[in-house]
Amino acid sequence: MAKITLKPTENQNFILLGGDFSKQLDLAHNQEGEGAFEEACNTRYKAFQQIVEVLPEDEVVELDFSHANTRAAMEIVYGSAVDNFLAGDVELSAAQLELLLECDSEDHIEATPQLALCYLALEEWECLDEILPDLGDKGAFRPLIEALAEFVRTGVVSTEKAASLRRHRPLCEVLGAESVVADENYLQDIASERPSQKALATEIALRCEPLFLKYDGFLPALKWVL
Numbered sequence: 001m002a003k004i005t006l007k008p009t010e011n012q013n014f015i016l017l018g019g020d021f022s023k024q025l026d027l028a029h030n031q032e033g034e035g036a037f038e039e040a041c042n043t044r045y046k047a048f049q050q051i052v053e054v055l056p057e058d059e060v061v062e063l064d065f066s067h068a069n070t071r072a073a074m075e076i077v078y079g080s081a082v083d084n085f086l087a088g089d090v091e092l093s094a095a096q097l098e099l100l101l102e103c104d105s106e107d108h109i110e111a112t113p114q115l116a117l118c119y120l121a122l123e124e125w126e127c128l129d130e131i132l133p134d135l136g137d138k139g140a141f142r143p144l145i146e147a148l149a150e151f152v153r154t155g156v157v158s159t160e161k162a163a164s165l166r167r168h169r170p171l172c173e174v175l176g177a178e179s180v181v182a183d184e185n186y187l188q189d190i191a192s193e194r195p196s197q198k199a200l201a202t203e204i205a206l207r208c209e210p211l212f213l214k215y216d217g218f219l220p221a222l223k224w225v226l
Helices: 021-033 037-054 068-087 090-103 112-122 125-135 141-154 159-166 169-176 184-190 197-214 218-225
Strands: 005-008 014-017
Touching: 014 068, 021 037, 021 068, 037 068, 068 090, 068 112, 090 112, 112 125, 112 141, 112 197, 125 141, 141 159, 141 197, 141 218, 159 169, 159 218, 169 197, 169 218, 184 197, 197 218
Parallel strands: none
Antiparallel strands: 005 014
């Protein structure tokens, strides 16, 4: 494998040369497709370690998302962060996402929502409050995070938070079901060019599922007020 180097560009950012991160990203995807999830996580984490070794410790560098190898490296960092979140190592996941956002100020990969999940799981309320505006005010994700955060902090879901969620009926329907299922119909739907509102709502619920398990009183409390 070629030596990995960080090269400045004329656009005041940096690209990663070497490492063949596109190939490593494809390998992890193929491993997942074959059901080898642990191997895929290991592939991403080993690549993440290679990336970290090249980044300077004492300064923030902006990475060039338009460069294929660099973009693949950024996607690997995000994927590894999700792996660690699902595995329960939320502190490491948050650190990876914070690093990614430092290197990608425009958040091309949309790491902020996943970081919000980490902050909620860690009950880092000041950090969560700081990034909430970055989640936008039109989608269903922010109202759900705000309702869950309120429940964790107070033990209840207020009528105000419930009203915000009710404006997103597909998500309310998914959350009100007996279980959230990622079946073949969902996988085909979410991978299509125009996923249905139900598929998008299911995707949000699946992303939040570890928190629903951790705070298992939330969904019953939410169903009561919805």
